[in-house]
Amino acid sequence: MNSYDAYFRYNDGELTCEGLPLREAAERFGTPLYVYTERGFRERYMEIDRALDGVPHLICYSIKSNSNVNILRIMADMGSGMDVVSGGEIRRALAAGVDPRKIVFAGVGKTDEEISGAIDEKILMFNCESFEEMERIDEISRAKGTVSDISIRVNPDVDANTHHYIRTGRKENKFGIDIDRLKERGDFIRGLSGLRLIGIHCHIGSQIVELPPFTAALTRLLTLIGGLKRDGFSDIAYINLGGGMGIRYRDEEFFPIEDWAREVRGRVSAAGLKLIVEPGRYISGNNGVLLVRLLYKKRTGDRLFLITDGGMNDLIRPSLYSAYQNILNCVRREGSEVADVVGPICESGDFFGKEREITTSLPGDCLGVMSSGAYGMAMASRYNSRRLPAEVLIGVDGSPRLIRRRETYEDMIAHELVP
Numbered sequence: 001m002n003s004y005d006a007y008f009r010y011n012d013g014e015l016t017c018e019g020l021p022l023r024e025a026a027e028r029f030g031t032p033l034y035v036y037t038e039r040g041f042r043e044r045y046m047e048i049d050r051a052l053d054g055v056p057h058l059i060c061y062s063i064k065s066n067s068n069v070n071i072l073r074i075m076a077d078m079g080s081g082m083d084v085v086s087g088g089e090i091r092r093a094l095a096a097g098v099d100p101r102k103i104v105f106a107g108v109g110k111t112d113e114e115i116s117g118a119i120d121e122k123i124l125m126f127n128c129e130s131f132e133e134m135e136r137i138d139e140i141s142r143a144k145g146t147v148s149d150i151s152i153r154v155n156p157d158v159d160a161n162t163h164h165y166i167r168t169g170r171k172e173n174k175f176g177i178d179i180d181r182l183k184e185r186g187d188f189i190r191g192l193s194g195l196r197l198i199g200i201h202c203h204i205g206s207q208i209v210e211l212p213p214f215t216a217a218l219t220r221l222l223t224l225i226g227g228l229k230r231d232g233f234s235d236i237a238y239i240n241l242g243g244g245m246g247i248r249y250r251d252e253e254f255f256p257i258e259d260w261a262r263e264v265r266g267r268v269s270a271a272g273l274k275l276i277v278e279p280g281r282y283i284s285g286n287n288g289v290l291l292v293r294l295l296y297k298k299r300t301g302d303r304l305f306l307i308t309d310g311g312m313n314d315l316i317r318p319s320l321y322s323a324y325q326n327i328l329n330c331v332r333r334e335g336s337e338v339a340d341v342v343g344p345i346c347e348s349g350d351f352f353g354k355e356r357e358i359t360t361s362l363p364g365d366c367l368g369v370m371s372s373g374a375y376g377m378a379m380a381s382r383y384n385s386r387r388l389p390a391e392v393l394i395g396v397d398g399s400p401r402l403i404r405r406r407e408t409y410e411d412m413i414a415h416e417l418v419p
């Protein structure tokens with residue numbers, strides 16, 4: 001059992017969360033079902049907050065990792081800000097009661113509508129990803145007779161040594177602005193009277209389990225900020241290091257958050273800056289499980305397939321990134337078997353795990369795909385006309401609460417216009 005799924009553990013042979021057998025949750029709410037632990041979300045947030053004690057900071061939970069409004073409410077209650085990448089995420093943050101002055105807005109393709117809406121909501125700042133975007137925000141701001149605060153997302157060109165789909169800090173990635181080009185375009189930025197440059201931002205990738213890429217990015221950003229200040233950009237008050245801290249899915253040796261914070265605290269304080277961080281997966285990843293039911297055990301040649309009622313539409317990480325997630329039977333049985341755990345979708349890439357040794361299971365058993373709290377439900381789709389799954393939050397008192405009902409077939413086709 002993965003010790004980092006701390007709130008999911010076996011009790012008397014039953015996989016539980018806060019004392020509640022997950023088998024019972026599956027029976028009550030049906031499957032596929034996401035189950036989250038409120039305590040886990042709170043703990044992870046507090047861990048980062050405590051580690052950054054002593055340096056002025058704002059934690060902006062990255063909504064994209066798990067965006068259920070009830071999760072966002074917990075984060076808002078802890079004092080968290082939000083990292084958003086769309087008008088929809090701004091809506092979610094506001095619906096959860098987040099202070100707009102704690103919202104930072106990134107993304108390479110902000111539309112006029114999104115920019116205008118964010119200005120009207122008076123968010124803390126835009127994280128700009130191109131000169132073209134700065135021009136657009138400048139125009140819209142001036143048309144509204146206002147000045148918008150921005151950070152510039154730079155591409156520090158460090159290799160985060162993670163899956164190439166979630167590596168974002170290299171020159172060949174579409175994100176951010178090349179540091180050297182930024183230095184050359186100081187006059188251009190100064191000429192945009194509808195903007196005020198108040199920060200520098202980076203996000204070098206996700207699921208990073210080594211410290212050196214973070215330290216390298218920090219060094220580059222601090223040097224850049226020093227230079228920009230000397231060039232007259234005296235309003236720069238924020239350094240935003242993005243998210244990306246890795247978690248344990250299997251046996252990854254990732255750095256303790258305290259080590260990361262120690263690197264950051266002193267240097268950011270010495271520069272007289274306020275720190276923003278945007279953790280997503282670190283907060284949500286280990287705090288959710290996807291429960292699926294075993295439908296059939298099918299043998300083909302020498303392979304055993306455990307066919308479940310959950311598929312890649314419910315949880316795409318294994319298919320998309322070949323991501324490893326632990327799979328456990330909610331009821332501990334004698335013996336084990338090696339099997340591919342797959343879904344019902346008409347794609348060979350529809351699997352949760354391949355050649356896994358897992359506890360012997362019987363049709364009807366409920367399986368838990370562990371560490372599904374991040375980029376699970378948030379990336380779910382209706383592919384194969386499957387209804388989006390339900391979500392349950394287990395409160396600190398151990399009681400389960402439905403926080404998203406399972407879609408009905410009517411919901412599924414509701415937006416299709418039949419002539």
Ligand SMILES: Cc1ncc(COP(=O)(O)O)c(C=O)c1O
Pocket residue numbers: 062064065083106203205206207242243244245278279280281282374
């Ligand atoms: C700008 C930005 N900040 C934060 C995050 C969150 O990353 P993670 O979930 O790895 O912490 C992302 C993820 O893509 C991002 O693009």
